[in-house]
Amino acid sequence: EVQLVESGGGLVQPGGSLRLSCAASGFTVSSNYMSWVRQAPGKGLEWVSVIYSGGSTDYADSVKGRFTISRDNSKNTLYLQMNSLRAEDTAVYYCARAHHPDYFDYWGQGTLVTVSS
Amino acid sequence: SYVLTQPPSVSVAPGKTARITCGGNNIGSKGVHWYQQKPGQAPVLVVYYDSDRPSGIPERFSGSNSGNTATLTISRVEAGDEADYYCQVWESSGDHWVFGGGTKLTVL
Numbered sequence: 136e137v138q139l140v141e142s143g144g145g146l147v148q149p150g151g152s153l154r155l156s157c158a159a160s161g162f163t164v165s166s167n168y169m170s171w172v173r174q175a176p177g178k179g180l181e182w183v184s185v186i187y188s189g190g191s192t193d194y195a196d197s198v199k200g201r202f203t204i205s206r207d208n209s210k211n212t213l214y215l216q217m218n219s220l221r222a223e224d225t226a227v228y229y230c231a232r233a234h235h236p237d238y239f240d241y242w243g244q245g246t247l248v249t250v251s252s
Numbered sequence: 253s254y255v256l257t258q259p260p261s262v263s264v265a266p267g268k269t270a271r272i273t274c275g276g277n278n279i280g281s282k283g284v285h286w287y288q289q290k291p292g293q294a295p296v297l298v299v300y301y302d303s304d305r306p307s308g309i310p311e312r313f314s315g316s317n318s319g320n321t322a323t324l325t326i327s328r329v330e331a332g333d334e335a336d337y338y339c340q341v342w343e344s345s346g347d348h349w350v351f352g353g354g355t356k357l358t359v360l
Contacts, residue, residue, distance in 0.1 A: 182350070
């Protein structure tokens, strides 16, 4: 059974940093396209970042230069390092598996990141 | 960047048919995917590649895509279908996975 479990969310001050984790089971992270998608309170879904099976990465313009996506193949885990956080980064962050590449077929339950002083 | 436009809300009586639209420039040339999201839960894929259903999704959920509009159709609507629905396409440039703003389906 495919499972994605996020962790690492919490309250952080503007300008601060946070690292999110997404532990996967039932499939191999490194063989898939893995993404982070976020949802601000009461708002819609916004794609954030992707790491392709080959290891290359891409980011939404809104987070480029501040966020870094990575994976640990030995732990079958996806990460999102978030630096220089802003109030507008406040959201539930979901990790999701992309079906090469088109759509997201599996999602985690999400982890809430709150950026506030 | 590519923009997808959805109506903010759609209301339907139980047992009737709900249609949720997703507008985009020449969207008929793209593959459109639909997600259902209930309060406090993660999104769930209900239709992919315009009209295909993942296993476990009822046949009541169907989709179409032509011209500048894609449509998610929910037949014989049930109270449990009340949720937010998002359309999504993939773009080879820019923000690759583009979502519509979402439509709140209310079952009267």
